[in-house]
Amino acid sequence: MTYSIPQPNCIDSPAAGTLTVAAAGRRILEATTAISGEERIPLHHGLHRILATAVTAPLDVPAHTNAAVDGFALRGADLPDKENSRLRIVGTALAGHPWPHPLAPGQAVRIMTGAPLPAGADTVLMQEQVTEAAGYLLVPPGHKPGENVRLAGEDLCRGETVLEAGHYLLPPDLGLIASLGLLEVTVKRRLRVALVSTGDEILPQGAPHAPGKLYDSNRFSLRGALQARLGVELLDGGIVPDDEARLEHRFRTLADKCDVIIASGGVSVGSADYTKKVLARLGGIEFWKVAIKPGRPLAFGHIGDCLFFGLPGNPVAVLVTFYRFVLPALFKRAGARETPMPPTFPARAAERLRKKPGRTEFQRGILERDRQGRWQVRTTGKQGSGILSSMSRADCFIVLEHDRGPVQPGEWVEVLPFSALM
Template identity: 35%
Template sequence: MSLLPVDEALKAILAHIPPVTVETVTLAEAAGRVLAEPLIAHHDQPPFNASAMDGYAMRAVDVSDGAWLDVIGTSQAGAAYPGALGPGQAVRIFTGAPVPEGADTVIMQEEAVREGQRVRFTAAARPGHSIRPKGNDFATGQVLVAAGTRLTPMQIAVAAAANAGTLAVAKRPRIGLVATGDELVLPGNPLGPDQIVASNSYGLAAMLAPYADTVTDHGIVPDDVAQLRAQLSTAFAAEPDILITTGGASVGEHDLVQDVLKDLGVTLAFWRINMRPGKPLMFGTRGRTLVFGLPGNPVSAMLTALVFIKPALRAWLGHAEPQPWRLKLAAPTPANTARRHFMRARLVHGADGMLADPISQTDSGHTSSLAEAGLLIVQPEHDPGQPAGAMVDAMPINAF
């Protein structure tokens, strides 16, 4: 069976992503969620001409050197001056308060001289100065946040300003994880002479949690057909939207996952990808559940999740796929093979801005180099290698 190109594999996965399902959440629950419907303003903000300063509101034409104006009242936030302002008059005003009818400028209090109920100014008046016009922030009907936006604190703040008590967001999938391998033990336990610590499920859970309603870890299953069938049956019974296995995805004598998944009704779309690290990647479906079989080597597992599962989850939530970064190389890259290479790299400062500094380590079990990396250089198939200073495509590792 030939190796499937990365782009074709991703296209096949995305073809199985269901349409966005909308749910409503309160503002307190909305941070980090992806907006499913645009946030539209239903009122003007500010809803009136508002003062941007503590000072005095008046007609600019009335202000001149030595001219005294009569202070006829006060306008403050939540308590506007009730009348109109006429010639030769001023109103004491505070930041955020409505500008009285008839006034066309505000002069800050530091440039005012007050004596009893009169005031004069040490600065010239400019029409419109220090006034926030009605609708200056946003106007009725304006799209404040587009659908597909992941909501940050800044978008939550504007939603609150727009009087939106709830938001329509994309419903997140429920994800299940199953790790396989006789050699695996949970972190924090003593290691036997032939054992290694299981890291995949922990790394994957942390990576996928921002996209998921729940991430359920179904534990470690040994390389035994009966136990594997039982644990995978339990995982499927929980009706996850996405089930991810790690390990056993190849075709060795102890790589049992593929056959058990097929026996449990999974229709396999593909299982070998033209990339490194991470060639033995499986993808299939069981009813409405998407099934990913990731390699057991921890770097391969994490990188195949970055390259394939994260785009699938972004599509699930209606969040647009980010464009690749274009960065200069801080050091040369070696020649590549026939498989697309997702090369670990550091993001470093250079004289010309941010640079991609390749990490020479390519071992698919070398987790410390992956922890050091901030991005992946996407090296095309048969790339002859690029010199320092060449422009390359890169993927940030920790971006949403």
């Protein structure tokens, strides 16, 4: 790849030389390949890891045909057609303590939920549906064989593929694997991701404040975003000033150690914005402008086998572009079979929303119910890309489509809840 992308400036129209959000997302995923390498880990460390090999069931789940309710186990052949039948209660079956004898005709066994059915039994009647008297069970008509029974292998059969390779492990998956008696899983190795902040104006926490300077927030936001969704190995690339040689050295060093570099700042059109130049010289650049607000300057490329994302410096734009472009690519890079795209849902605008056609906007919103209990959404107020407090006050993005103009109160908009992202 060569660095031949037209140079924009601040007075370009929104569409000049830019990719739509959808096109940029597709190009990023098309250029992203999965890492190699795997490891065997304890199951309790498996949350948010990605399976390297499929999990198959070594046994049936449930392992035994068992009772779905508390009641009485009996033979379906003993169910009456018209009048009550009278069965002798011969014992009790508990979960973990099954009744050891076969059930003969005319017999019943008291049984608790989860207890295996005695041999010969195929039906369980709830205790509220029968009458117990002097050691006998009175069974009314109207029941069918097989009631209230969970069959062996009803959930999983021995040899069945339970989870495919590339599956992203969530809490129910850990329980599912545990139900098979497995203690370990084979997962893809952790993705190695480096975080870098760039700019002469960036200060580390603890340094004395000075005019024209600001404390680095982007690495902290990105670190939290990464740790919430993926089991990655983080490398802190620190803060690099606006020095082309130092930037090139830092990127080259990190690319030798990492699968992905995420840098913030230095991708605009200022004379000291060196990230694009360094990226083009060290590897290649796919694109660096997207029709999105906030976050238009976004550099995507590679340094050798290491993917590179150059995000804007403004803290809200960093999070918007991370969630929309970087996170899906990280899942694919980490070896996930499917790239999760969080769902949106419609809500009515509670106020007028400013919007110009020609770009997709991610405004910060607050969801609430109207008097009829329907979802509506309002903004957090000022939507500047440097107002990080708008992210803390919000609980969703209001996603306004590329070609859409201003939104009037009561119109439908799409919202993306933070709960699906963070």
